[in-house]
Amino acid sequence: MPQTWHYGLVARWWAEFNEDGPEIAYFRQFVEGDGQPALDVACGTGRLLLPYLRAGLDVDGCDVSADMISLCREKAAREELSPTLLVQAMHELDPPSRYRTIFVCGAFGLGSTREQDRVALRRFYECLEPGGTLVLDHEVPYANATRWRQWPKDARRELPEAWPPLGERRRASDGSEYELRARAVALDPLDQRLTLEMHAELWREGRLVAEEEYELTMCLYLRNELLLLLEQAGFADVTVRGDHTDEEATGDHDFLVFVATKPG
Ligand SMILES: C[S@@+](CC[C@H](N)C(=O)[O-])C[C@H]1O[C@@H](n2cnc3c(N)ncnc32)[C@H](O)[C@@H]1O
Secondary structure, three states, X not given: OOOOOOOHHHHHHHHHHOOOOOHHHHHHHHHOHHXXXXXXXXXXXXXXXXXXXXXXXXXXXXXXXXXXXXXXXXXXXXXXXXXXXXXXXXXXXXXXXXXXXXXXXXXXXXXXXXXXXXXXXXXXXXXXXXXXXXXXXXXXXXXXXXXXXXXXXXXXXXXXXXXXXXXXXXXXXXXXXXXXXXXXXXXXXXOOEEEEEEEEEEEEOOEEEEXXXXXXXXXXXXXXXXXXXXXXXXXXXXXXXXXXXXXXOOOOOOEEEEEEEOOO
């Protein structure tokens, strides 16, 4: 199964703190109007899905992490929403419906192998109606200067990194505090695969009450590889936009957004 860190305390962090971002309005424009029904692949705890449902859009969700899906379902139920949510890895996607739009935000390449990613694109193709649209974003491997400098062999010998002494710490709505620390442990330039580790802590009234560690692998893609993979999966009319805007992608954009059509 895909190796991701979106479980336990990390899933709770997502549910508690990850609720906004420019991606919400960006992906929404593809769903509104005749982009429905839509499927949010790797919907996580519903950062995009819940605002869309609130706005009356017809959207289902799926994610490989049962913890993320269960927190998404709880959050939806608090608003008396009951979306169709599936626990499925994207390369095993097998929803009961077909969609006008499938979108993948912040997840393509996470936890999976390159072969699984190739199969996932084919699954997206099969799960779209003819004429339907796939919208998929990917952070380019050179977006993060620290990580990009780790590609040469001398720098790779320095891995694994030491754990950072301090992590990102935030107070949740019930007063408890969550802290996350991440480090790179390996980078394979042939397979274009980065392995990260996450250490998560839960604190109550100044006492550490839980700590967990997870690993996440990421397949790193450049623009032209993804264009070839999309073409191989059967998609046509692929455009590439930059950073969740309508601009054509340039080398200065950190995120590439691929918009692809299943021929009608
Ligand atoms: C960075 S989060 C993004 C969640 C959501 N799309 C958002 O933007 O808020 C990545 C999500 O992808 C899910 N995920 C990672 N690998 C996956 C895979 N191979 N198949 C399906 N979901 C996956 C994780 O469980 C997690 O919920």
